[in-house]
Amino acid sequence: MFTHKNGAIPLYIQIREFLVARISKGEWLPGDIIPSEMQLAQELDVSQGTVRKAITELVEKNVLTRRQGRGTFIANHDIRRALFHFFHISDKAGHKVLPDSKALYCRRKKATQKEISKLQLAPGSKVIRIERIRFLTDKPTILETISLPEHFFNEFGKVNDCSLPNMLYELYEQQFGITIHSANEELRAIAASEHDAALLNLEAGTPLLEIERIALTLEKTPVELRISRCNTKNHHYQNTIF
Amino acid sequence: MFTHKNGAIPLYIQIREFLVARISKGEWLPGDIIPSEMQLAQELDVSQGTVRKAITELVEKNVLTRRQGRGTFIANHDIRRALFHFFHISDKAGHKVLPDSKALYCRRKKATQKEISKLQLAPGSKVIRIERIRFLTDKPTILETISLPEHFFNEFGKVNDCSLPNMLYELYEQQFGITIHSANEELRAIAASEHDAALLNLEAGTPLLEIERIALTLEKTPVELRISRCNTKNHHYQNTIF
DNA sequence: AAGTGGTCTAGACCACGTA
DNA sequence: ACGTGGTCTAGACCACTTG
Numbered sequence: 346m347f348t349h350k351n352g353a354i355p356l357y358i359q360i361r362e363f364l365v366a367r368i369s370k371g372e373w374l375p376g377d378i379i380p381s382e383m384q385l386a387q388e389l390d391v392s393q394g395t396v397r398k399a400i401t402e403l404v405e406k407n408v409l410t411r412r413q414g415r416g417t418f419i420a421n422h423d424i425r426r427a428l429f430h431f432f433h434i435s436d437k438a439g440h441k442v443l444p445d446s447k448a449l450y451c452r453r454k455k456a457t458q459k460e461i462s463k464l465q466l467a468p469g470s471k472v473i474r475i476e477r478i479r480f481l482t483d484k485p486t487i488l489e490t491i492s493l494p495e496h497f498f499n500e501f502g503k504v505n506d507c508s509l510p511n512m513l514y515e516l517y518e519q520q521f522g523i524t525i526h527s528a529n530e531e532l533r534a535i536a537a538s539e540h541d542a543a544l545l546n547l548e549a550g551t552p553l554l555e556i557e558r559i560a561l562t563l564e565k566t567p568v569e570l571r572i573s574r575c576n577t578k579n580h581h582y583q584n585t586i587f
Numbered sequence: 588m589f590t591h592k593n594g595a596i597p598l599y600i601q602i603r604e605f606l607v608a609r610i611s612k613g614e615w616l617p618g619d620i621i622p623s624e625m626q627l628a629q630e631l632d633v634s635q636g637t638v639r640k641a642i643t644e645l646v647e648k649n650v651l652t653r654r655q656g657r658g659t660f661i662a663n664h665d666i667r668r669a670l671f672h673f674f675h676i677s678d679k680a681g682h683k684v685l686p687d688s689k690a691l692y693c694r695r696k697k698a699t700q701k702e703i704s705k706l707q708l709a710p711g712s713k714v715i716r717i718e719r720i721r722f723l724t725d726k727p728t729i730l731e732t733i734s735l736p737e738h739f740f741n742e743f744g745k746v747n748d749c750s751l752p753n754m755l756y757e758l759y760e761q762q763f764g765i766t767i768h769s770a771n772e773e774l775r776a777i778a779a780s781e782h783d784a785a786l787l788n789l790e791a792g793t794p795l796l797e798i799e800r801i802a803l804t805l806e807k808t809p810v811e812l813r814i815s816r817c818n819t820k821n822h823h824y825q826n827t828i829f
Numbered sequence: 830a831a832g833t834g835g836t837c838t839a840g841a842c843c844a845c846g847t848a
Numbered sequence: 849a850c851g852t853g854g855t856c857t858a859g860a861c862c863a864c865t866t867g
Contacts, residue, residue, distance in 0.1 A: 349862095355836060381852060392838045397853085406829065413853045414845030430828060435773075528828040531677075533819035534776040534794035552776035552794035557823075577775035581799075584826055586672060586770040587648065591843095597855060623833060634857045639834085655834045656864030 347389055356391055360399035363389075368408065368419060369564050375421030375518055379409070382417070408526065408563060422514045422524065431514065431528065434487070434575060435583040442481055448509045449544075450476040453495060460492045463559055463570045471495040475509065478544055481580060485545050492570040497523060513569075514560075523568055528560045532582065535574065545576050554582060589631055598633055602641040605631075610650065610661060611806055617663030617760055621651070624659070650768065650805060664756045664766065673756065673770065676729070676817060677825040684723055690751045691786075692718040695737060702734045705801055705812045713737040717751070720786055723822060727787050734812040739765060755811075756802075765810055770802045774824065777816065787818050796824060 347363075349356040364379075373379055382400065386393040400417055403409040407430070410418045420426070428441055435441050456464070456472045464472070472492045479487040491513070493501070498521055510516050517523040535555045542549040553574045560569040575582070589605075591598040606621075615621055624642065628635040642659055645651040649672070652660045662668070670683055677683050698706070698714045706714070714734045721729040733755070735743070740763055752758050759765040777797045784791040795816045802811040817824070 349837070357836080383852085394839085395837060398836090400853095411853060412846085414847080414851080416852060526829075530826045530828065532774060532796060532824040532826065534796040534817075535819075536794050550792070552778050554774060554776040554796070575776075577777075582774040584772045584774065586772065587768075591856070599855080625833085636858085637856060640855090642834095653834060654865085656832080656866080658833060658865095 347391060357395050357398040357402075360385075360389060360391065360396060361402055364399060364403060365408070365563065369562075371522060373419045374522070375419050375524060377419045378416045379419065406526075422512070422518050424512060424515075427512050427514055431525070433582050433584065434481070434580050436481070436580055439583065441583075444479040444481050444487065444511070445483075446477050446479050446509070446511045448475060448477040450474070451509065456492070460570055464492065464494050464567050466494055473498055473501055477509070484579075486576050486580060488541055488544055488574045490572045494568065497521065497568050517568070523562060525560045525569070526563045527565070528558050530559075531557045533557075537574070541574055545574075547576060551576070553577070556582065589633060599637050599640040599644075602627075602631060602633065602638060603644055606641060606645060607650070607805065611804075613764060615661045616764070617661050617766060619661050620658045621661065648768070664754070664760050666754060666757075669754050669756055673767070675824050675826060676723070676822050678723070678822055681825065683825075686721040686723050686729065686753070687725075688719050688721050688751070688753045690717060690719040692716070693751065698734070702812055706734065706736050706809050708736055715740055715743055719751070726821075728818050728822060730783055730786055730816045732814045736810065739763065739810055759810070765804060767802045767811070768805045769807070770800050772801075773799045775799075779816070783816055787816075789818060793818070795819070798824065 347356055347359050367373065379385075380388065382393050382396045385396045389396070400409060400411070404411055407420050407426070410420045412418065424443070428443065432441060434444075452474055453471050454474045456466050456470045460466065460472050461468060461470065466472070472495060475489075475491040475493075477489050477491070478485050479489060481487070498517075501521070514525045517525065533555045534552050537545065537547055537549055537551045537553050539549045541547070541553065542551065554577045556573040556575065558569075558571045558573070559567050560571065561567055589598055589601050609615065621627075622630065624635050624638045627638045631638070642651060642653070646653055649662050649668070652662045654660065666685070670685065674683060676686075694716055695713050696716045698708050698712045702708065702714050703710060703712065708714070714737060717731075717733040717735075719731050719733070720727050721731060723729070740759075743763070756767050759767065775797045776794050779787065779789055779791055779793045779795050781791045783789070783795065784793065796819045798813075798815040798817065800811075800813045800815070801809050802813065803809055
């Protein structure tokens with residue numbers, strides 16, 4: 346099945362990409378178990394150690410999860426992962442608190458220039474646009490504008506249905522088969538608009554932390570644009586550099 | 588030398604920590620070559636594969652660097668690493684530009700409460716406090732206040748010597764034997780003070796991005812507190828989530 | 830040519846979870 | 849008891865760098 350010719354791509358990378366392809370294709374869904382290392386080794390006619398190295402890299406990228414004695418599984422977006430990897434707002438003690446959310450708006454709209462460029466859409470495409478407010482310890486702290494390409498999220502947002510779950514990435518995964526694997530964020534300081542100020546209970550012009558996130562699938566396809574404006578009086582964005 | 592008893596700490600972790608201890612002790616300096624995998628395996632009476640696994644983890648943590656055909660080296664803070672790992676400001680095109688720096692102030696001072704707590708100092712300790720302004724494409728964009736514990740940086744800042752290099756982490760490494768391996772950052776939006784505004788050529792009250800960084804050694808000892816205030820009109824803080 | 834890291838194999842034993 | 853992942857070994861060959 347696979348061979349390692351001199352100077353060619355290493356076997357374990359070929360196998361890693363083979364597994365990625367099968368995952369992307371949807372052959373296994375989040376939470377599913379994949380064949381054991383021995384089974385894969387026999388199937389692909391390589392040694393168990395080589396399969397192991399391929400899997401190790403996917404575990405490090407949070408694509409797979411190993412459980413000793415049980416097997417290897419497709420990673421899924423549980424609350425822990427969402428909070429640890431994709432939510433960076435902490436309180437003054439450095440603790441992350443799960444926010445409450447209230448959706449204000451959820452409609453299909455024609456994509457703006459910015460949405461088209463950031464989400465790599467065709468001109469004239471539509472997006473599902475959501476606006477919501479997030480509460481930290483019951484205080485309105487974050488305002489989010491979320492844009493989703495229509496063609497990835499069919500049957501969603503056709504009516505102004507504001508009954509959205511708190512953790513959207515779980516919804517994307519379970520309802521639409523879209524798993525967010527990575528994201529690029531750009532942070533800036535901006536002044537609160539009248540609209541922002543009213544919703545966050547502030548004076549217009551107050552400095553807010555703006556986070557512009559583009560969320561990507563395993564294949565690096567952009568599937569969500571999320572712009573968050575945060576009141577950082579009692580909270581901050583936490584980042585660790587290794 | 589090392590053994591792997593049932594249920595005990597894995598050999599490769601013992602070896603990894605053994606190497607970390609030798610590095611922390613200063614036995615090898617940044618840029619130095621360490622013994623080959625075979626030599627270490629013989630010295631420690633384990634197989635080469637086990638040494639390899641220990642080294643691999645330190646390479647992933649940017650403690651060591653492997654060069655095929657040459658050997659394994661203690662990582663050092665070249666410009667590339669400083670820019671890729673420890674400098675997160677990009678321009679609108681997403682490119683990182685090396686900033687120019689001009690120091691305004693460099694003195695020994697009694698540590699403030701904040702410095703004492705963030706740098707884990709004894710009450711009454713002194714710090715070397717540096718203020719500098721950084722230019723991106725010749726425009727004043729970032730204001731930095733840097734605090735260094737006196738006892739780690741002897742013979743530094745006794746006079747108001749503002750002739751500092753642009754990349755401070757290289758200086759810490761080469762002059763004081765201190766290597767920064769990781770950092771924690773907290774980001775907030777603040778309003779520019781009169782002082783900030785004058786230096787950055789802005790109106791007072793303009794929103795600025797404040798980055799409060801605590802830089803740590805390999806042993807996680809805090810050795811630098813750096814507060815940066817950035818004008819994010821033409822730049823942003825870039826973060827990638829995996 | 831000799832030595833280094835990089836890949837790959839085959840096989841051993843252990844720890845863990847399930848049946 | 850069995851299968852899974854986790855650790856460890858011993859040895860092979862390759863690619864790259866240096867003398």
